[in-house]
Amino acid sequence: xxxxxxxxxxxxxxxxxxxxxxxxxADTIAKEVHSGELLVAGVxxxxxxxxxxxxxxxxxLGIHVRIDFLRVSSYGSGTxxxxxxxxxxxxxxxxxxxxxxxxxxxxxxxxxxxxVHEKIMERRPAWLRTCVLLDKPRRRVVPFDADYIGFRVPDxxxxxxxxxxxxxYRDRPELSVIRxxxxxxxxxxxxxxxxxxxLFKGHLxxxxxxxxxxxxLHWHTDLELxxxxxxxxxxxxxxxxxxxxxxxxxKGFKLSIRGMKRTxxxxxx
Numbered sequence: 001x002x003x004x005x006x007x008x009x010x011x012x013x014x015x016x017x018x019x020x021x022x023x024x025x026a027d028t029i030a031k032e033v034h035s036g037e038l039l040v041a042g043v044x045x046x047x048x049x050x051x052x053x054x055x056x057x058x059x060x061l062g063i064h065v066r067i068d069f070l071r072v073s074s075y076g077s078g079t080x081x082x083x084x085x086x087x088x089x090x091x092x093x094x095x096x097x098x099x100x101x102x103x104x105x106x107x108x109x110x111x112x113x114x115x116v117h118e119k120i121m122e123r124r125p126a127w128l129r130t131c132v133l134l135d136k137p138r139r140r141v142v143p144f145d146a147d148y149i150g151f152r153v154p155d156x157x158x159x160x161x162x163x164x165x166x167x168x169y170r171d172r173p174e175l176s177v178i179r180x181x182x183x184x185x186x187x188x189x190x191x192x193x194x195x196x197x198x199l200f201k202g203h204l205x206x207x208x209x210x211x212x213x214x215x216x217l218h219w220h221t222d223l224e225l226x227x228x229x230x231x232x233x234x235x236x237x238x239x240x241x242x243x244x245x246x247x248x249x250x251k252g253f254k255l256s257i258r259g260m261k262r263t264x265x266x267x268x269x
Contacts, residue, residue, distance in 0.1 A: 006182050009159070013151060015173040016195045018133075018161060019053070021150045024220065025131060026057035029101065029148060032129075037064045039093055039100045039125075043116060044071040045170070046105030049162035050133045050150075054103060068093045072112055085115040095123035105163050106134040107149075110142035117144070134158065134175075138214065152218040154211040196221060201229035204237030213240060217247050228259030 038058070042051030048069070055065045071089030100120060107113045113130065120128060131148035138155045157179075159165050160172035169178070177190075189208035191200050198216065202208065216223070225241075233241070245255045 006180050009176040011192045012177050013175040013193045017193050022053050030061040039066045041102050042069045043104040051103045085112040095125045097126045099127040100125040102130045104132050107132050108136050108139045110140045110144035113144045154214040197224045199226045204233035206236035209240035222254045225257045226259050
């Protein structure tokens with residue numbers, strides 16, 4: 001059991017933002033599949049909530065889904081991947097000649113994702129795509145790119161919505177960053193996503209801009225930034241806000257900013 005007195009959960013992505021992204025992913029997948037049967041292979045345990053929500057939406061969009069699960073372990077009770085994926089529960093469905101959608105919670109080092117992908121390809125499906133809730137590209141050790149990605153995230157340990165630490169927190173409907181008070185100091189900057197609004201808190205420096213950029217520079221809809229909790233920004237931080245606006249604009253989305261303090265007001269973003 002986790003010592004709850006030492007665990008601090010910081011909200012990261014709320015349930016509304018997750019559900020909206022699930023709808024968007026399902027719509028994209030359905031447009032590629034068009035019609036007919038799709039075998040969805042969910043990865044246990046972390047991917048079970050995401051898989052369940054995704055297949056329900058696919059069903060509403062007219063995709064006939066069959067569901068199977070496999071179990072892979074790589075974390076154990078730690079917060080860093082063990083580096084050795086183990087297939088402890090295999091699929092029961094035959095895959096030869098079928099369309100398969102592999103659904104998992106996260107691509108981290110890439111070891112587990114590639115391991116599972118190769119195991120499925122050995123069975124000669126006609127079509128294979130990978131859909132993950134989270135992609136953590138800064139942690140990549142083995143090259144692997146998922147076909148459909150919910151959110152790109154910084155190098156932090158995230159729990160909730162099926163993801164766990166020591167088999168706890170899977171039942172939480174939102175995603176949170178977990179840290180341990182006795183070994184990790186409180187970060188000088190953090191951000192969280194509530195629906196279509198991103199709330200900044202602390203000082204936006206180069207490191208903070210890099211972390212926020214992992215997620216926000218890959219954003220997929222209009223975005224509102226609430227800077228009322230931001231305590232300042234250096235040149236790198238202000239440049240990041242400009243890059244974010246440009247990134248969204250290039251994709252046809254808008255960025256609105258509220259709560260900007262007067263000390264930041266002379267910088268055009």
